[in-house]
Amino acid sequence: MKNTFKKAVGYIFITLVVLSLLFAGYIYFVNPSQFDSVNICQNEELVAELIEKNINPFTKFKFIKKRNADCNQLLNDNKEKALKFQNEEYCSVLDSSTTSLVLVINTYVNDMYDRETASKELTQTIPLMTPYNYCPQYIDNMIVLIALKKRLGL
Numbered sequence: 001m002k003n004t005f006k007k008a009v010g011y012i013f014i015t016l017v018v019l020s021l022l023f024a025g026y027i028y029f030v031n032p033s034q035f036d037s038v039n040i041c042q043n044e045e046l047v048a049e050l051i052e053k054n055i056n057p058f059t060k061f062k063f064i065k066k067r068n069a070d071c072n073q074l075l076n077d078n079k080e081k082a083l084k085f086q087n088e089e090y091c092s093v094l095d096s097s098t099t100s101l102v103l104v105i106n107t108y109v110n111d112m113y114d115r116e117t118a119s120k121e122l123t124q125t126i127p128l129m130t131p132y133n134y135c136p137q138y139i140d141n142m143i144v145l146i147a148l149k150k151r152l153g154l
Helices: 002-037 044-053 057-077 079-085 092-111 115-132 138-152
Strands: none
Touching: 057 079, 057 092, 057 115, 079 115, 092 115, 092 138, 115 138
């Protein structure tokens, strides 16, 4: 009887450990992949939370890179409307895009020592921002990016 009770407790313990490992795997692998389908460009709190929670530098860079790609996607998606209507509703993406671009360029240059890719990111994003030149913050954002380019020698 004692032996059967010990076996039952052992099985329950092993089952709980396996379930805990499966749950931890779900949280680690599946949960971050949900952000692959969501545009995180203008969600400052979410981006900061994701970067802060992930101590792995490669995971941090994944979120930084995704945010920059999402901002470029927003700039590209709204380009025709911005050119046609020049609505200031589309201007907020400029600030988010500049912030994400500065972060990704600084990461490339300071952490990965890859000036070439940093320069490509800058060269790729500036033309996407050009249709938004009617926005009040356009010049300020361009000044930030030009100063960054000069400072880093890109």
